[in-house]
Amino acid sequence: MTARILVVDDIEANRSLLQTRLTAEYFDVLTAENGQQALDRCAETSVDLVLLDIMMPGIDGFEVCARLKANAATSHIPVVIVTALDEMADRVRGLEAGADDFLTKPVNEMQLLTRVRSLLRLKMLTDELRLRAVTARDIGLEELFRSGGENAFDRPQVLVIDDRKASFDKLATTLRSHVALSHADAPQKGVLQAAEGNYDCIFVAAKFANFDSLRVCSQLRSLDRTRFAPIILVADAEDETLIGRALDLGVNDYIVRPVDPNELIARLRTQVRRKRYHDGLRDDVAASIEMAVTDGLTGLHNRRYLDTHLETLVARAESRGKQLSLLITDLDRFKAINDAHGHDAGDDVLREFARRLRINVRGMDLACRYGGEEFVIVMPDTPPDVAEEVAERLRTQIEADRFRIGNGEQMIDLTISVGVTSLRHAQGQDGKTLLKRADEALYEAKSAGRNRVVSKAA
Incomplete structure (x- = not known):
C-alpha cells in the first residue's frame, strides 16, 4: 500500500524521525513545520493522511484538525494526532476536533504503522465512494452529497459482543444514556445478531473464554451485512x-x-459519524444513478457509466503514479444458449454470471456490463500479474460450476474468454486506449479456442 502522508511538527528532529520510519515503508512523506503550512499543503496537493503535532506556535494542532474537518475538500483525510500530551482531556479534545486517532510520543512503531495502514484502507474506500458520486454528477444527475454526519450521534444502534457480564456492565453504564444498546453474551451469537441487525457500531471484547476474538472480527468483515459496520475492539493495555x-x-x-467514559463516547461518535457519511454516499449514489447508469438485467453498472468513470480512474492513476488494470470478458458461444433454450434462459445466465463476478472482485473495483454478453472490470491499484490471477480465477470458477436455467430445473455448462491489459504511465494512455487493448486481447483469446485468458501489454 502506497500513499502520501503529511507529517506536521515544529521540531525538526520529530519530523525527521517520523519521515524516516514512514519512508522505510515506501510511503511518500511531506512535512510541515507549523499549522498554517500544514493547511496550505493540504490545499495545494493530494494528501492521504496527516500526522499532526498539537503544541505548535501560531495555529495549534487542535485548530488545524478542526479546520481540516470543517472543509469539504479535506474533511475525508484521516488525521492522527501525535503529541507528548497524555492527559485524557487532551485525547478527548483531539477526538472531538475530528481526529481519527491519537498517538503519544515517543511513538510505538508498531502502533504507528498499523494505525496508518488501517486508516489508509478506510481512506481508499472513502475516495472511491466520493469519486463515484462525482462521476454521477458528471453525467448530468442531481447533486448527490448530503450533509454527511450532521446527525451522526442521534441514538445509534450499538451491539456489544462480550461473554463477561461484568465487563459488559461497565461499558453499558456509559453507553446506555447515549445509544440503543444490545448485548450478545457469546461470540458466535454476536456474529449472527450483528448480521441480522443494522448496527451503527459493534464493540468486540479482545478476550473470550473459549473463542478467538480475531475470528469474530474476521467473520464480521467477511459478511455482506456487516462488512462496513464500524468495529471497536475493547482490550487491555497488554494486548x-x-x-x-x-x-x-x-x-x-x-x-x-x-x-474512560469521555474517550469511549468520543471514539464512538467518530465511528458513527464516518459510517453515516459513507452510508449517505452509497445511498445517494445508488438512488440517483440506478436508472441512468445501471444495467436493469444484471444490476451492474452499464456502458454509459463506464465511459465516464473509466476516464476519471485513468486520470487519477496517471496523476498519482499508481497502477490500474482492466479486464474484458465474453461468455463463450452465448448465442447458442439463446437459440437452444430461449432468451429467458440467456437472461438467467447473465444474471448468475454478474452475481459470480461480484464475488470475485473487490469493493473498490468497477464491474460493468459492456454490452450483450461482454463485461468489463476496472481494477485500481492492481498490477498486471494480479489482474491475470483474478481473470484466471474467474475463468476457472465459471468453467467448474454449472449454470441453472429455467427456474433451476436444468443445468448447462459455460466458459468465458478474458482479455487483460494494464496502464503504462510512460505511454500517456486514456480509457479508450485501455479498452481497445483489452478488446484485442479478448479477440486473441477467442481466436485461440476460447475458454482462456490473454494478457496484452498496454
Missing part, C-alpha cells in the same frame, strides 16, 4: 500485539481498559 493484528484485519478502532 498490544492482538490490537495490531485486529487493525490489520479491518477493525476500525480500539479502546483500552480501564475505559
Whole structure:
C-alpha cells in the first residue's frame, strides 16, 4: 500500500524521525513545520493522511484538525494526532476536533504503522465512494452529497459482543444514556445478531473464554451485512500485539481498559459519524444513478457509466503514479444458449454470471456490463500479474460450476474468454486506449479456442 502522508511538527528532529520510519515503508512523506503550512499543503496537493503535532506556535494542532474537518475538500483525510500530551482531556479534545486517532510520543512503531495502514484502507474506500458520486454528477444527475454526519450521534444502534457480564456492565453504564444498546453474551451469537441487525457500531471484547476474538472480527468483515459496520475492539493495555493484528484485519478502532467514559463516547461518535457519511454516499449514489447508469438485467453498472468513470480512474492513476488494470470478458458461444433454450434462459445466465463476478472482485473495483454478453472490470491499484490471477480465477470458477436455467430445473455448462491489459504511465494512455487493448486481447483469446485468458501489454 502506497500513499502520501503529511507529517506536521515544529521540531525538526520529530519530523525527521517520523519521515524516516514512514519512508522505510515506501510511503511518500511531506512535512510541515507549523499549522498554517500544514493547511496550505493540504490545499495545494493530494494528501492521504496527516500526522499532526498539537503544541505548535501560531495555529495549534487542535485548530488545524478542526479546520481540516470543517472543509469539504479535506474533511475525508484521516488525521492522527501525535503529541507528548497524555492527559485524557487532551485525547478527548483531539477526538472531538475530528481526529481519527491519537498517538503519544515517543511513538510505538508498531502502533504507528498499523494505525496508518488501517486508516489508509478506510481512506481508499472513502475516495472511491466520493469519486463515484462525482462521476454521477458528471453525467448530468442531481447533486448527490448530503450533509454527511450532521446527525451522526442521534441514538445509534450499538451491539456489544462480550461473554463477561461484568465487563459488559461497565461499558453499558456509559453507553446506555447515549445509544440503543444490545448485548450478545457469546461470540458466535454476536456474529449472527450483528448480521441480522443494522448496527451503527459493534464493540468486540479482545478476550473470550473459549473463542478467538480475531475470528469474530474476521467473520464480521467477511459478511455482506456487516462488512462496513464500524468495529471497536475493547482490550487491555497488554494486548498490544492482538490490537495490531485486529487493525490489520479491518477493525476500525480500539479502546483500552480501564475505559474512560469521555474517550469511549468520543471514539464512538467518530465511528458513527464516518459510517453515516459513507452510508449517505452509497445511498445517494445508488438512488440517483440506478436508472441512468445501471444495467436493469444484471444490476451492474452499464456502458454509459463506464465511459465516464473509466476516464476519471485513468486520470487519477496517471496523476498519482499508481497502477490500474482492466479486464474484458465474453461468455463463450452465448448465442447458442439463446437459440437452444430461449432468451429467458440467456437472461438467467447473465444474471448468475454478474452475481459470480461480484464475488470475485473487490469493493473498490468497477464491474460493468459492456454490452450483450461482454463485461468489463476496472481494477485500481492492481498490477498486471494480479489482474491475470483474478481473470484466471474467474475463468476457472465459471468453467467448474454449472449454470441453472429455467427456474433451476436444468443445468448447462459455460466458459468465458478474458482479455487483460494494464496502464503504462510512460505511454500517456486514456480509457479508450485501455479498452481497445483489452478488446484485442479478448479477440486473441477467442481466436485461440476460447475458454482462456490473454494478457496484452498496454
